[in-house]
Amino acid sequence: MTDQGKFARAVITLSSVVVAGCALTVTIKVMNTDTEAMYPPRLLDxxxxxxxxxxxxxxxxxxxxxxxxxxxxMEAKKGNKFDCDVxxxxxxKTVTVEVLDDQGRLSMNES
Structure with a gap:
């Protein structure tokens, strides 16, 4: 009976180690996930x-x-520049557009 108890404890301990290893692996994967890839970029209207x-x-x-x-x-990302033809x-005529902030405020200059 004692051998069965030792065996059961060994199996439980091994199972705990495996579960902890899996939890650690999942945590590392989640922490290394690129959040920009998960969410589509904000686009200008x-x-x-x-x-x-x-x-x-x-x-x-x-x-x-x-x-x-x-x-x-056109992505609403600060610093993005593009040209529009009018x-x-x-x-x-060409208008150079620059995104001023992530909220989509724009600067437009006719060139």
Whole structure:
């Protein structure tokens, strides 16, 4: 009977070590997970950006998106820069857009 008790305790101890090892492995995996890969990036509203670019070139109150071309899926990440093309009559003007913060505030300059 004593041998069976020792064997049972050994099995329980070994099982505890295996469970602790698994828990440690899962914890390490979770801690090393790239959270940016888990969540999609925040994107700017393309229509709003195009309206703002049109207003930059054409003036206040002229926010029609007709003839405005900006890249799709622009990330709202501080420091990102991209160009939009705006048709003004027979000319195409370029507006350089810079994302000022992660909230999507923009700076637009006609070049």
């Amino acid at each position: 393309q229509e709003a950006v195009e309206r703002q670019a049109a207003e930059t070139v054409r003036g206040a109150g002229k926010m029609s998106r007709d003839g405005v071309s900006c890249p799709a899926a 048709q003004e009559g027979f000319n195409t």
